[in-house]
Amino acid sequence: MQIDTTPKLKSYDVVIIGGAMMGASVAWFLANRPDFDGTVLVVERAPDYEFSSTAHSNSCIRQQFTQPINVQVSQFGADYVHNFRQYMGGDPDVPEIHMQPFGYMYLAATAEGEQVLRAAQQMQAAEGAGTQILTRDMLAEQFPFYNLDGIRIGSHNPVDEGYFDGGCMFDWWRRKARAGGVEFINNEVTGISRSGNQVSGVVLVDGTRIGAGHVVNAAGPRAGQVAQMAGLELPVEPRKRYTFVFEAARPLDVDLPLTVDPSGVHVRSEGKYYMAGCPPFEDPAVAPDDFIEDHSLWEEKVWPAIAERIPQFEALKLIQSWVGHYAYNTLDQNAIIGAHPEVSNFMMINGFSGHGLQQAPAMGRGLAEWIATGRYETLDLSPFAFDRIPAGQPLLEQAVI
Structure with missing residues (x-):
């Protein structure tokens, strides 16, 4: 699809910086509001999205978090996936999205x-999730392929946890947002104009100035850089995360839950193959364009951990691997969403630390509500507000993989 590079207007009610999953979500939910008739521009620097976190996502969803608000966010996400066509207006051209409910297994x-x-x-469980604690005996009975040496318990939830086609959701959000009047351009924001406690617009790489009633930072791992353009600090940085797709010489005869091993390696079924992932040995911030792989990680960390936990996987063949980036919130590995307290029309939807794809429906809806009405109308997302950062009061999410 051809995307223009030049905006049609000189000023917009909302300018969204970043057109990947979060930017597309906000754009769609704004376009879908009958009480919002403002103009919306999405500026995306790389509209092929080849190196976006969205493109590198493993597209999974779970409710096994340690903060109640994250459970609630993902519960809406699961409902949104199950009823995607209905949420998209009942258009028969919109496909149904299937969820592969293999569940997550934390050991x-x-x-x-x-x-x-x-x-x-x-x-x-108090929030309505189907998570169950499994003792070693229960694990051995239900999942006999695990080597349980050293394992005390497992936590498993096969209800609304698994894989879904996030790419389909992303594609239709963009299509429907355009149909609803949202303008997308292929360009790059290099500056943000600010006067006191308001931003007034953005500057494009060619020097073009665009006025804005609201500016939305949806820049993923580049969110910290975008915030600095407005004279603000945001504790979000790119962190590398690795994905490996492999074939097993002796595949399991059942689907493998997304197993989160105590080693930090996770692995799950992926059709006739399997998909594993992990952080690197060292986990520093990296440049947003650094996708260089450490090829020793597979041999020295991932394969040994998988073969130890699932002896049937001793003989594996690596098919494909890649590096993606988490938009990592260094304070508490949780989202930062809403208006900045010092600059009231600078909106943030940042720092998802690997949870962005599954949280995009609730987060895009919530930020659209805030822009249109100045409040959250459905799910209260105020625990994710920026205020906790200068206050030094982290909303720590412990279930980060």
């Missing part, structure tokens, strides 16, 4: 890890 090898899983399960 604990220490007393501390067990305590975290048990406390999280109680909270998740």
